[in-house]
Amino acid sequence: MHVKICGLSEPGHVETAVEAGADAIGFVLTRSPRRVTPERAAELAALVPDHVLTVGVFRGEDPAEVRAATLAAGLRAVQLHGHHPHADFTALKGLGLTLVRAVDAEADLRCGAYDEDLLIVDAPRPGSGEPWDWAAVRGRPSGRWLLAGGLDPANVATAIEAARPWGVDVSSGVEVAPGVKDSGLIRAFVAAARGAAR
């Protein structure tokens, strides 16, 4: 079970996520209570070992802006939310970045349909922490995909059972207030996701 922890902005929380066994760590580079600058993302990404994927999270920015921010931060992946056309992914190909397409359940759920490497199936309002009908996507996505949207340490096992994803992604569910992560919740989330996958 692949586990991504998203929206980190403090060094201690990055270190906790790595120690807890996260496979990927996301830095939000778009409008959000979790937004960090590319410079801050670079400082945080420097704490992440190579086996953990560092991801820049965007929503609606054009490829030139995504490219500039991601390369300035030294991140290894880009995650595009919203209605990005196929051409936006094509424009980001060839940079050595892992491409992640994040959509809601109404979108094309074939991983690779837009030349992306990984798909995230999320709630209609990304980063809102709102749970949704995870079971509705069971069996529909193809390829590598993460379930996101309203997950937390208490419900992630149920969500995995309902949707059977390749991995899970969380932001709000490991916070005590919007944008304020909690180390105990990060550890509990990774443990619960791993436990559910056994």
Ligand SMILES: O=C(O)c1ccccc1N[C@@H]1O[C@H](COP(=O)(O)O)[C@@H](O)[C@H]1O
């Ligand atoms: O986290 C944000 O603030 C955010 C802002 C804009 C686009 C995506 C964002 N986060 C992504 O939303 C889901 C998880 O949301 P949550 O756990 O329900 O809060 C995940 O894909 C994050 O990367």
